[in-house]
Structure formats: structure tokens, C-alpha cells
Amino acid sequence: MRGSGMKVNFHKSKLAVISLQEDVTTRFASLLHCRVMAVPFVYLGLSIGGSPHRLSTWEPILVKLLTALPLYFISFFRIPKGVTAKCNQIMTRFLWGGSEEGKKIPRVSWANICRPKLEGGLGVRDLDLFNVALLGKWSWRMLHDHDQMWCKVLMSKYGKGHNSRASSWWKDLLKSCVGEPAGLWFENGLCWRLGEGNCTQxxxxxxxxxxxxxxxxxxxxxxxxxxxxxxxxxxxxxxxxxxxxxxxxxxxxxxxxxxxxxxxxxxxxxxxxxxxxxxxxxxxxxxxxxxxxxxxxxxxxxxxxxxxxxxxxxxxxxxxxxxxxxxxxxxxxxxxxxxxxxxxxxxxxxxxxxxxxxxxxxxxxxxxxxxxxxxxxxxxxxxxxxxxxxxxxxx
Incomplete structure (x- = not known):
């Protein structure tokens, strides 16, 4: 970088590509003087490029469950039911003092533990609902930032409805936020407040x-x-x-x-x-x-x-x-x-x-x-x- 005097260390750099032919990938790597890296790969302990529907993709998340590191991951992908069950199991054992060697009987159901304190629960986040809420922020941002480049790219690539050729991320987003039947929570939670009237039909x-x-x-x-x-x-x-x-x-x-x-x-x-x-x-x-x-x-x-x-x-x-x-x-x-x-x-x-x-x-x-x-x-x-x-x- 010319401004700071720093330079790219190509010996430590790797090139990862998706949906490109091998000879094209090789030419790019030769041009950049770096090595080719296989996909999926691990970055900051998280699997990048893997299928979010596979348990193996989420295994690093289970290890780091009690840290803030997985927050970005669960705000981007829909957590499979099996992964949610495994996470709840780990947190239940932690709460009741259990371990891998020995289990203790939970005195209160996990659903009641996740209820608000005013309703008799402990206010622990329901991981499944928390995941859906984080995905809902993408839909909310699309409503507000529709003029931004990232939103225009998504709209031009996938459109506003279901697309059979869309990525798994886009399909999960539609299923979780704007589709039938679970996704109606987002549409039903929206209301129009009339301002200048330019966007209200x-x-x-x-x-x-x-x-x-x-x-x-x-x-x-x-x-x-x-x-x-x-x-x-x-x-x-x-x-x-x-x-x-x-x-x-x-x-x-x-x-x-x-x-x-x-x-x-x-x-x-x-x-x-x-x-x-x-x-x-x-x-x-x-x-x-x-x-x-x-x-x-x-x-x-x-x-x-x-x-x-x-x-x-x-x-x-x-x-x-x-x-x-x-x-x-x-x-x-x-x-x-x-x-x-x-x-x-x-x-x-x-x-x-x-x-x-x-x-x-x-x-x-x-x-x-x-x-x-x-x-x-x-x-x-x-x-x-x-x-x-x-x-x-x-x-």
C-alpha cells in the first residue's frame, strides 16, 4: 500500500475462487503470485464457502458457542434444526451443571427458560428465534437501503420473489422472513406511516x-x-x-x-x-x-x-x-x-x-x-x- 508503506506478502496470500474453470484460476494465481486455496476454507475459526445446511459447517460454531464470534455466522445463515438442538443441549448442560461424562436432569424445560423474566423465565435467548430475527435485519435493510449498491446487486441477481437458481442464503432468507408460512411474521409486522406519499401505494x-x-x-x-x-x-x-x-x-x-x-x-x-x-x-x-x-x-x-x-x-x-x-x-x-x-x-x-x-x-x-x-x-x-x-x- 503506497500511503502506509505496507506491502502485500504474496507468500502468505492465497486465492480462493468459486465457479471458475481450473485453468482460469491458475492464471489468476500466477498473475497475483499466490497459491490456490481450496473451498471451503476456515477463516477466524469459521468455515467459509461450505454448505450452511451441513452439520460439519457448524462444528466450529459449537466449540465457540459461548463467545461472540459466531454472531456474524448466525446473522447470515439459517441454522439447521439439528445444530439448534445441539446448541441447546450444550447450554442446558452448562446451566444445570452437567458435562459430557455425566448428565443432570433439567428441572425446567428449555422453552420456559427462554421466556422473559416477567413471565417466569430466565430471559435466555431462543437461538432459533434469534437467528430468524438476525436474518430479518437483512430484509429490513433492503427496505431502507434499496438505493445502495449491494441491494441493487441482490435485486438484479435474484429479483424480489423465489428463484430456483438462487443461492441457499437467499432461499433461507425468503423462507425465514418473507415467505409462507413462517415468514409472515415480517410482513405482518410492517406498517406504513404516511410521510410525503412518494412511496405509499x-x-x-x-x-x-x-x-x-x-x-x-x-x-x-x-x-x-x-x-x-x-x-x-x-x-x-x-x-x-x-x-x-x-x-x-x-x-x-x-x-x-x-x-x-x-x-x-x-x-x-x-x-x-x-x-x-x-x-x-x-x-x-x-x-x-x-x-x-x-x-x-x-x-x-x-x-x-x-x-x-x-x-x-x-x-x-x-x-x-x-x-x-x-x-x-x-x-x-x-x-x-x-x-x-x-x-x-x-x-x-x-x-x-x-x-x-x-x-x-x-x-x-x-x-x-x-x-x-x-x-x-x-x-x-x-x-x-x-x-x-x-x-x-x-x-
Whole structure:
């Protein structure tokens, strides 16, 4: 090495190759001035290049079981059942004071010994589960380091699924982490947390954070169909508020308390009667109920508002002919947005919540959003105020 002044000692160096013809191997060894080494070989007491499914490959591990040296080995290969049984036997003898010459009766089963201390065990690692967990770190790293060169090489060589020509390491990894049936633990343990949305295929997920949203599919698709346009920042924020309301992720006081945010008064800031929740704020609050009554009177319909926002949405959406649903969903979203804005105005700016003003602003906001959303909606505000359902026929 030029920087340190060190040089390679070719007399102590050996060349090990895999899947190369003998004459090619000889030429490489001659070029490097070193000898050819047979595979498998032993390095730092570990067998390199041997089949991980053979007991002979694991014999050095059994000798060094109580050291940290085998950790890399068991984090890379799936331990055969016979090797796991042999390791457990060695540890059992050590625990109960036995030896090769004489055995002692174990007082507690090995499964109970491996249980956590809080459950009456000793907290000794279950070697089989520990091996699977270490292999699972490779799958985890592939999810996070998918842009790294080593991950790209593996994906280009083996692909994402099962490959009959893959190495034993890759097959064991799939079997342990992402395959049927034992490997489902890894897939089932994953969940998506929505960030910027660049990597989340939202409609491909049957669940989101454990909460069923299939019944909200039509509403969320309509919300997502809005095309961002210059000057529509409030519309985009309105879509975000509607989405969080339907998933109960909006910052109502009960949700803030659930996240251990100190709230001096959990009651609704509008009516000051019941505790503020998504269902109360956007549906059953006496102040907001007046807004919905004005909306329904304007549309020429009426229904008893349920306490749940999801039920409110489902009931609201089934009152209309199918050709008007998209426009009326926009009305529903505009009311949700304006209620949230009015609530924040009262809390943070000491304003007042007037149901009539909130209704009129929501009606105007729905008209603005429909004008931006679809080119066929060309009606003026007077037509929209007087004949809303007729205006929606053109959407």
C-alpha cells in the first residue's frame, strides 16, 4: 500500500475462487503470485464457502458457542434444526451443571427458560428465534437501503420473489422472513406511516395502521382526484383535513390527550358541553348541527345526523343520485373544512362561531373548489345559491 508503506506478502496470500474453470484460476494465481486455496476454507475459526445446511459447517460454531464470534455466522445463515438442538443441549448442560461424562436432569424445560423474566423465565435467548430475527435485519435493510449498491446487486441477481437458481442464503432468507408460512411474521409486522406519499401505494393497502378504510374508498378517491392548481392552497389543505377527519387523525382535544399532550379543558370549544372528539365536533355538536341543518335545507333534503363522522359521510353520500355524488362530496368536504377553520378561529384568535356564517362560507368554498376542479362547472354564484342540485348536473 503506497500511503502506509505496507506491502502485500504474496507468500502468505492465497486465492480462493468459486465457479471458475481450473485453468482460469491458475492464471489468476500466477498473475497475483499466490497459491490456490481450496473451498471451503476456515477463516477466524469459521468455515467459509461450505454448505450452511451441513452439520460439519457448524462444528466450529459449537466449540465457540459461548463467545461472540459466531454472531456474524448466525446473522447470515439459517441454522439447521439439528445444530439448534445441539446448541441447546450444550447450554442446558452448562446451566444445570452437567458435562459430557455425566448428565443432570433439567428441572425446567428449555422453552420456559427462554421466556422473559416477567413471565417466569430466565430471559435466555431462543437461538432459533434469534437467528430468524438476525436474518430479518437483512430484509429490513433492503427496505431502507434499496438505493445502495449491494441491494441493487441482490435485486438484479435474484429479483424480489423465489428463484430456483438462487443461492441457499437467499432461499433461507425468503423462507425465514418473507415467505409462507413462517415468514409472515415480517410482513405482518410492517406498517406504513404516511410521510410525503412518494412511496405509499395507498389504494393497494387493505388497511392503514390497522384501521379499515374500504368503506371510505369512494370519498377518498374523489378527494384525491382534485388537481392541484395555482391559487388552490386552501383546497389542498381542505382535502388534507377531510382525509384526517375520516381516519380520526385530526388534532381534536381527545386525540391530543391520547398522545399525552396536556390540554387544560377537554370540552368542545364550540358548545362547551361534551368532550371534543371527531364525532362530536363534526356531527353531533349543537353548533355544528345547525350548520348541517342549513346545508340540508339549502339542498332540499333532511336526515338525522349520526354521531360517527364515518356514518355521517356514508349516510350523506347515499341520499343523492349517483350523477351528483362527486359534487355533493365536495359540499360535504367544504363544510368539514369550514367547521375546522371556525373552530380554530375561536380557539386561537378568540373569534366567534356563527353557524350561519360558517354555512355561507362553506357554500362559497364548495363553489370555488368545483370551479377549479371541473371545467364543465361554469355556473355563477347566484345559480349555485338558488339551484345547487341543478348546477351539479353538469359535473
Amino acid at each position: 395507498f389504494w393497494g393497502q387493505g388497511e392503514f395502521s390497522g384501521e379499515k378504510i374500504s368503506q371510505l374508498d369512494s370519498m377518498l378517491r374523489i378527494v384525491s382526484s382534485f388537481t392541484p392548481v395555482k391559487g388552490m392552497s386552501d383546497c389542498e389543505r381542505g382535502m388534507g383535513v377531510g382525509w384526517k377527519v375520516l381516519l380520526n387523525r385530526i388534532q381534536t382535544r381527545d386525540n391530543l390527550l391520547r398522545r399525552q399532550v396536556p390540554i387544560p379543558d377537554p370540552r368542545c370549544p364550540l358548545c362547551s358541553v361534551d368532550d371534543e372528539s371527531v364525532g362530536h365536533l363534526f356531527s353531533s355538536c349543537s353548533c355544528v348541527s345547525q350548520v348541517w341543518s342549513l346545508v340540508l335545507n339549502w339542498l332540499g333534503l333532511s336526515f338525522a345526523a349520526p354521531a360517527s363522522v364515518k356514518d355521517h359521510f356514508v349516510q350523506f353520500s347515499h341520499l343523492w343520485p349517483s350523477n351528483k355524488k362527486a359534487g355533493l362530496f365536495t359540499v360535504w368536504l367544504a363544510v368539514i373544512w369550514q367547521v375546522w377553520m371556525g373552530r380554530n378561529e375561536k380557539i386561537f384568535k378568540d373569534g366567534s362561531f356563527d353557524p350561519v356564517s360558517v354555512f355561507e362560507m362553506a357554500r362559497l368554498k364548495a363553489w370555488e373548489w368545483l370551479r377549479y376542479k371541473t371545467s364543465s362547472f361554469l355556473h355563477g354564484t347566484a345559480e349555485w345559491v338558488n339551484e345547487p342540485l341543478a348546477c351539479l348536473d353538469d359535473i
